[in-house]
Amino acid sequence: MFNSYVNLAIYLVFLQLLSGKSSILKKNDFHSIHSLLQQPQKILITTHTNPDGDAIGSSLALFGYLRKNGHSVTVMIPDPDPKFLQWMPFHENLLVYCLEKEICRAHIQEATLIFCVDFNSLSRLNQAEADCRCSTARKILIDHHTQPSNDFDFLISDTQTSSTSELVYDFIANSGDKEKIDTEMATCIYAGIITDTGSFSYSCNYEKTYLITADLYRRGIDGEHIHRLVYDTYSESRLRLLGYAISEKLVVLPEYHAAYIALTRQELDRFNHQIGDTEDIVNYALSIADINIAALFYEREDIVKVSLRSKGHFSVNDIARTYFEGGGHVNAAGANSKLSLKDTVDVFVKFLPTFQEQLNSVY
Numbered sequence: 129m130f131n132s133y134v135n136l137a138i139y140l141v142f143l144q145l146l147s148g149k150s151s152i153l154k155k156n157d158f159h160s161i162h163s164l165l166q167q168p169q170k171i172l173i174t175t176h177t178n179p180d181g182d183a184i185g186s187s188l189a190l191f192g193y194l195r196k197n198g199h200s201v202t203v204m205i206p207d208p209d210p211k212f213l214q215w216m217p218f219h220e221n222l223l224v225y226c227l228e229k230e231i232c233r234a235h236i237q238e239a240t241l242i243f244c245v246d247f248n249s250l251s252r253l254n255q256a257e258a259d260c261r262c263s264t265a266r267k268i269l270i271d272h273h274t275q276p277s278n279d280f281d282f283l284i285s286d287t288q289t290s291s292t293s294e295l296v297y298d299f300i301a302n303s304g305d306k307e308k309i310d311t312e313m314a315t316c317i318y319a320g321i322i323t324d325t326g327s328f329s330y331s332c333n334y335e336k337t338y339l340i341t342a343d344l345y346r347r348g349i350d351g352e353h354i355h356r357l358v359y360d361t362y363s364e365s366r367l368r369l370l371g372y373a374i375s376e377k378l379v380v381l382p383e384y385h386a387a388y389i390a391l392t393r394q395e396l397d398r399f400n401h402q403i404g405d406t407e408d409i410v411n412y413a414l415s416i417a418d419i420n421i422a423a424l425f426y427e428r429e430d431i432v433k434v435s436l437r438s439k440g441h442f443s444v445n446d447i448a449r450t451y452f453e454g455g456g457h458v459n460a461a462g463a464n465s466k467l468s469l470k471d472t473v474d475v476f477v478k479f480l481p482t483f484q485e486q487l488n489s490v491y
Contacts, residue, residue, distance in 0.1 A: 158302045161268055161282050164241060165303075170200045172239040172265070176247035177206040177254040178433075180407070181323025181358060183246040184209050186270070186292040188218040189316035190243060193300050196308055202235045206254045210404020212361045216319060217312035225256040232256065239265040246270075246292035248455070249277040270295050273456060274445055287457075290337045293320025297340050311348035318344045319354055326411065327355065330459060369399035373409050384480040385420040385487045387413040390473050393427040410435045420490045421447075421483075423476055425469060432465040432472045440490030442483070451475055 171194055175183040187203050194201045204223045213219075225232045236242075236256075242265045244250070250257050260267075261279070269280040272289045289295050297317050300309055309317075321341065325332040332338075345351065362370075373389050380387045389409060399405070406426055413422035414437045421442060424435040434452050436444035437460055444461040448454035452475070454463020465472040480487070 156284055157282055162303050168198050169240045170238050171241045172235055173203045173243045173245060175205055175245045176252040179205050179209045181213055182291045182293055182320040184213045184216060185316045185320025186245050186296045188216055189293060189296050189313045191218050192313040204232050206256045208403055212358055212404060215357050216316055233259050236260055236263050239263060241265055242267045244269045248273040250279040270299060290332045291321045291324035293317045294337060294340055309347055314344040314347040314349045318349050319358060323358060365400040366405040369405055370409060374412055378413060384484055385418055386480055387416055387419045388423040388476060389413055390469055391426040392469060396426060410437050420487050425472055427469050432469050434463040434465055436461045442486055442490045451479055
């Protein structure tokens with residue numbers, strides 16, 4: 129049928145284009161995505177399990193934009209988000225899959241487009257994965273994590289960008305609709321940026337991040353108030369958990385420039401642990417002078433949550449992928465371990481000698 133390997137290659141590329149699965153279509157193809165939005169769509173926006181500030185902020189900002197453009201839009205998260213994020217504009221529109229399974233399934237089945245925000249694989253949807261994977265809707269990824277999977281038809285990806293919320297801003301601006309970003313949408317974007325950069329303390333060494341932030345202020349955000357809503361809402365029990373983790377559970381391994389904290393389910397229950405209470409604990413371990421890698425391990429239901437942080441060029445994304453089947457960014461990554469808490473910690477401690485030379489000099 130084919131006269132040459134060249135003809136065969138052309139034919140295969142043509143088939144990929146028809147299927148929408150070609151990397152030509154997937155890589156930052158703003159034009160094709162905007163073309164899909166020229167007609168009213170039934171859109172589902174979803175993000176990863178254990179959603180953080182960037183996941184919620186980017187999802188809700190995108191919700192505000194797409195709804196303003198006349199689409200029918202639903203936002204679904206796999207499980208509940210922390211209370212300190214629930215003040216955000218549009219938050220009342222969130223559906224939680226694990227609490228409203230049948231309603232969420234109906235929206236997934238009806239969707240003509242699914243925007244997948246702030247995660248790089250459908251496996252990050254936990255219980256909602258199977259339903260979303262079976263959906264015939266076109267799947268559009270907006271994300272800044274490395275190594276996205278082949279689960280998506282279109283992809284907007286930039287691993288150098290501070291946050292997915294910043295990418296949502298880029299997506300709106302690229303469409304020519306930047307002036308449609310109102311104060312509510314700008315507030316969501318700003319909340320996503322500050323939570324994913326630790327209030328501009330990491331992952332933000334780019335002029336563009338600050339230019340976008342300046343534009344958000346021009347659109348009426350109250351940065352001081354947003355910061356208080358995100359960071360100054362600790363419960364007494366959360367603060368006591370933090371103190372206990374640092375004073376009683378912190379282990380420092382100076383020979384490897386490493387530190388870690390491991391918390392059992394019983395210890396979390398002792399401090400009335402709520403979703404989000406362990407947020408940022410790992411960063412306190414990393415804040416010690418000469419510590420270049422830090423980890424937090426804590427028991428949750430039938431898994432152990434793993435949070436990894438690093439300084440300089442040492443990649444905890446590679447560590448998470450290699451040892452824990454997780455992933456993330458160069459300096460911030462996570463995973464779910466099916467091992468016991470003790471065995472998970474042992475994995476961490478045992479691989480450190482392999483990287484001792486790298487950890488001696490991370491810059």
